[in-house]
Amino acid sequence: MKTKISVSEKKKEVLENLRNFGARLYGQMEEGAFPWIKMPSRSIQNIFYSPEVRQYILGDKAVRRSSRNIRHIRPFTQLVWAAYFAYELAKNRKTSTLRDVYYSAQAFDVAFKDQPESNSIITDLETVVGFAREDFNVFPEERSAIFGDLTIEYTVRGYEGRQYNLMSHPDGVMIGPAITSAEFVKTSTDMVIAIEKGGLFTRFIEEEVHKKFNALLVLLGGQAPRASRHFIYRLNKELELPVHIFTDGDPWGMHIAMVIISGSANAAHLRDLTTPDARWSGVWATDIVDYRLPSDELTPVDIKRLYELQKDPRYKGDLWQKEIKKFLKIRKKAEQEAFSRYGLTYIVDKYLPEKLKEVA
Amino acid sequence: MKTKISVSEKKKEVLENLRNFGARLYGQMEEGAFPWIKMPSRSIQNIFYSPEVRQYILGDKAVRRSSRNIRHIRPFTQLVWAAYFAYELAKNRKTSTLRDVYYSAQAFDVAFKDQPESNSIITDLETVVGFAREDFNVFPEERSAIFGDLTIEYTVRGYEGRQYNLMSHPDGVMIGPAITSAEFVKTSTDMVIAIEKGGLFTRFIEEEVHKKFNALLVLLGGQAPRASRHFIYRLNKELELPVHIFTDGDPWGMHIAMVIISGSANAAHLRDLTTPDARWSGVWATDIVDYRLPSDELTPVDIKRLYELQKDPRYKGDLWQKEIKKFLKIRKKAEQEAFSRYGLTYIVDKYLPEKLKEVA
Numbered sequence: 001m002k003t004k005i006s007v008s009e010k011k012k013e014v015l016e017n018l019r020n021f022g023a024r025l026y027g028q029m030e031e032g033a034f035p036w037i038k039m040p041s042r043s044i045q046n047i048f049y050s051p052e053v054r055q056y057i058l059g060d061k062a063v064r065r066s067s068r069n070i071r072h073i074r075p076f077t078q079l080v081w082a083a084y085f086a087y088e089l090a091k092n093r094k095t096s097t098l099r100d101v102y103y104s105a106q107a108f109d110v111a112f113k114d115q116p117e118s119n120s121i122i123t124d125l126e127t128v129v130g131f132a133r134e135d136f137n138v139f140p141e142e143r144s145a146i147f148g149d150l151t152i153e154y155t156v157r158g159y160e161g162r163q164y165n166l167m168s169h170p171d172g173v174m175i176g177p178a179i180t181s182a183e184f185v186k187t188s189t190d191m192v193i194a195i196e197k198g199g200l201f202t203r204f205i206e207e208e209v210h211k212k213f214n215a216l217l218v219l220l221g222g223q224a225p226r227a228s229r230h231f232i233y234r235l236n237k238e239l240e241l242p243v244h245i246f247t248d249g250d251p252w253g254m255h256i257a258m259v260i261i262s263g264s265a266n267a268a269h270l271r272d273l274t275t276p277d278a279r280w281s282g283v284w285a286t287d288i289v290d291y292r293l294p295s296d297e298l299t300p301v302d303i304k305r306l307y308e309l310q311k312d313p314r315y316k317g318d319l320w321q322k323e324i325k326k327f328l329k330i331r332k333k334a335e336q337e338a339f340s341r342y343g344l345t346y347i348v349d350k351y352l353p354e355k356l357k358e359v360a
Numbered sequence: 361m362k363t364k365i366s367v368s369e370k371k372k373e374v375l376e377n378l379r380n381f382g383a384r385l386y387g388q389m390e391e392g393a394f395p396w397i398k399m400p401s402r403s404i405q406n407i408f409y410s411p412e413v414r415q416y417i418l419g420d421k422a423v424r425r426s427s428r429n430i431r432h433i434r435p436f437t438q439l440v441w442a443a444y445f446a447y448e449l450a451k452n453r454k455t456s457t458l459r460d461v462y463y464s465a466q467a468f469d470v471a472f473k474d475q476p477e478s479n480s481i482i483t484d485l486e487t488v489v490g491f492a493r494e495d496f497n498v499f500p501e502e503r504s505a506i507f508g509d510l511t512i513e514y515t516v517r518g519y520e521g522r523q524y525n526l527m528s529h530p531d532g533v534m535i536g537p538a539i540t541s542a543e544f545v546k547t548s549t550d551m552v553i554a555i556e557k558g559g560l561f562t563r564f565i566e567e568e569v570h571k572k573f574n575a576l577l578v579l580l581g582g583q584a585p586r587a588s589r590h591f592i593y594r595l596n597k598e599l600e601l602p603v604h605i606f607t608d609g610d611p612w613g614m615h616i617a618m619v620i621i622s623g624s625a626n627a628a629h630l631r632d633l634t635t636p637d638a639r640w641s642g643v644w645a646t647d648i649v650d651y652r653l654p655s656d657e658l659t660p661v662d663i664k665r666l667y668e669l670q671k672d673p674r675y676k677g678d679l680w681q682k683e684i685k686k687f688l689k690i691r692k693k694a695e696q697e698a699f700s701r702y703g704l705t706y707i708v709d710k711y712l713p714e715k716l717k718e719v720a
Contacts, residue, residue: 094566095559099697143532154530169533169534171538172533173534174505174533178531199460202537208518340464340467344454
């Protein structure tokens with residue numbers, strides 16, 4: 001492991017950043033000033049795609065929020081409360097959800113008019129603290145899963161120091177707060193294969209893709225939750241495992257891969273959620289032709305989406321442009337399961353080895 | 361364990377039923393007859409709610425499909441192919457999905473015009489064979505999860521005879537083909553608590569509900585997949601564990617519980633998917649009042665749904681009728697997370713013990 005990212009070190013840093021935020025406000029008050037905060041602007045005019053970082057980043061524009069300004073008092077108070085709440089969560093190693101945050105505020109007589117308002121304050125807090133909300137224990141509802149030879153050491157309460165291998169349960173283990181905060185101990189694997197759908201994830205386990213290709217298997221379950229995107233980032237960074245992403249052959253599948261690779265505009269204030277070296281390894285538009293896959297017509301919505309992606313800075317690369325063009329030419333899409341047309345194991349016996357060779 | 365349902369015995373029975381289906385056709389042909397099949401009708405006129413079985417069942421009407429009838433040849437051939445395919449799956453212990461079935465047919469030049477047509481043939485096969493499609497290894501995409509002190513013994517290939525405890529991974533283990541086909545070895549738990557949402561599932565694990573209430577925790581993830589409904593049935597039947605279901609306090613949450621308890625009309629041809637003794641243990645409409653929970657207005661769609669449920673034979677019981685009335689009176693709904701209004705642990709420290717006592 002080259003870039004060992006210590007989970008406990010990171011947790012300490014998160015707590016420290018939250019404490020510093022509070023200390024800054026106290027300092028301002030001791031100097032007799034109304035407390036204020038400056039943070040990078042997340043307005044659309046300040047979001048840029050960076051070819052160096054290979055993801056969206058924020059520009060130099062900053063916003064200043066001051067408790068002196070009557071229009072700022074409300075969001076400022078909400079932000080300070082959110083920082084307090086996040087600090088308590090992280091300190092006590094308890095997790096919650098965006099929904100919980102919204103309701104918890106009521107216990108403190110901090111008013112949020114609706115869920116979007118409290119979500120937006122949590123995003124502000126991410127920007128101020130410089131960490132994703134998952135790092136201060138606000139987790140999404142959605143769960144992905146993992147299977148394969150990776151030994152992890154849990155850090156969550158009651159499991160501290162316990163080591164388990166992720167191959168013990170052939171249905172896979174959920175990727176939740178415990179797995180994402182675990183330290184990596186060892187693995188014998190050579191790559192990560194991330195799969196869009198549950199059926200194929202199970203197929204891959206049954207056909208022993210983990211052994212035949214020496215791979216860790218990740219089930220995305222559609223658009224990957226942020227916790228899973230960060231987890232894939234860690235597998236790539238800490239364990240130096242190449243990452244292959246298999247999705248349906250349509251603009252939505254493509255974009256599932258892209259968000260893992262290059263992230264999204266609304267996470268421009270965050271790092272460590274993207275895996276720029278991950279590869280979208282199918283189903284490509286060219287696969288639909290080359291493998292003569294059963295396919296469906298692209299809908300007008302699919303086609304509109306393809307034209308959007310064609311102009312998206314994340315899709316500048318040759319592979320993407322070529323595949324988008326091909327989709328638009330053949331006007332067809334195909335699901336991962338379409339390979340079953342050649343028998344259930346064809347995708348593992350034929351397609352997968354050919355594809356891994358092709359993108360290597 | 362009183363009613364030990366041996367998984368391997370059941371698998372044998374499924375294979376036998378599929379073989380018998382084929383043997384019957386051969387027998388008919390040897391007698392010089394066009395092969396035919398008779399099966400219970402699944403038309404709406406033949407579906408009844410049975411207060412004895414406490415679920416929907418099929419009546420006495422039967423349909424006959426004969427290869428002699430030109431209009432029957434197509435579905436008859438499709439059904440025979442599906443039986444062959446299911447037999448191969450079950451025999452080789454491979455799993456697939458409804459999607460796979462649709463595409464796999466093309467490898468045999470058996471035409472399905474679309475996904476609904478092949479789904480419907482698989483339902484026919486369930487009716488003929490008397491087992492759910494999961495029993496002949498056609499699984500849904502969706503996955504639930506489980507956590508708690510239950511030791512299981514896997515029967516899937518490569519894991520035969522291996523025993524694992526489901527408390528080793530604090531994010532939970534996915535309920536897929538491997539878990540659902542595992543034998544139960546032992547448990548120290550006294551009940552099953554099934555939870556609608558991922559955030560609360562994690563909260564319950566963090567707050568050690570599994571220890572404090574000696575419970576197995578199941579994450580439903582919304583409407584429970586059929587494989588999970590059968591799994592809950594087994595936990596209740598084989599391990600004699602009472603089952604409590606916690607959902608959001610709205611008609612949709614209620615119905616998540618009801619489908620686990622009494623099943624659905626379109627599974628009237630199946631048994632072993634329902635757990636009639638399971639309890640919906642909240643969030644009730646009366647809880648919204650009694651605990652003064654933060655709530656939202658019922659939408660017109662919610663209200664329409666409540667009036668439908670009020671007339672539904674599964675909702676005959678006092679609790680259901682009372683709660684439906686209450687919802688309609690207060691015109692409010694509340695989410696499970698609404699308890700966070702009293703602090704994150706309130707739901708575990710106060711609400712859960714009070715509720716379990718109340719419904720006991």
